Amino acid sequence: MSYCELCGKSAPERKRVIVDGTVFNVCMSCSRHGKPYEPAPVPKKKKVVAPATKKITLADDLVLDPEFPRIIREARMKRGLSHEQLGMQMSEKSNLLRRFETGALKPDELMAKKLERHLGIKLYVSAEGE
Numbered sequence: 001m002s003y004c005e006l007c008g009k010s011a012p013e014r015k016r017v018i019v020d021g022t023v024f025n026v027c028m029s030c031s032r033h034g035k036p037y038e039p040a041p042v043p044k045k046k047k048v049v050a051p052a053t054k055k056i057t058l059a060d061d062l063v064l065d066p067e068f069p070r071i072i073r074e075a076r077m078k079r080g081l082s083h084e085q086l087g088m089q090m091s092e093k094s095n096l097l098r099r100f101e102t103g104a105l106k107p108d109e110l111m112a113k114k115l116e117r118h119l120g121i122k123l124y125v126s127a128e129g130e
């Protein structure tokens with residue numbers, strides 16, 4: 001048996017009405033006091049617009065991979081290039097490349113980008129989550 005949620009009387013037939021913004025299942029006589037309840041159409045979800053603070057990926061977020069000597073060396077060897085050959089391709093001194101590969105010298109950002117381009121490698125890795 002169902003009861004009216006407003007007057008508490010047993011109500012074989014109940015109606016859903018809105019009283020003060022709340023949905024009640026009420027008897028016929030109480031239903032006159034409220035607005036007929038109509039299920040609201042499901043609001044279309046607005047596309048969540050990404051916050052305007054879009055991160056601009058700068059070198060700030062990236063760090064030189066500490067494995068850079070190995071990465072450079074392996075990429076160069078994969079291509080079958082000597083230090084001299086790669087140096088010529090990059091218009092850099094082969095001696096410089098040697099020093100990168102031994103880790104004696106850290107390529108600066110410009111040089112790292114150049115190496116990345118020429119060798120198809122990634123020397124900068126995201127500093128986040130590391």
Ligand SMILES: [Zn+2]
Nearest residue numbers: 004007027030
């Ligand atoms: Zn009632």
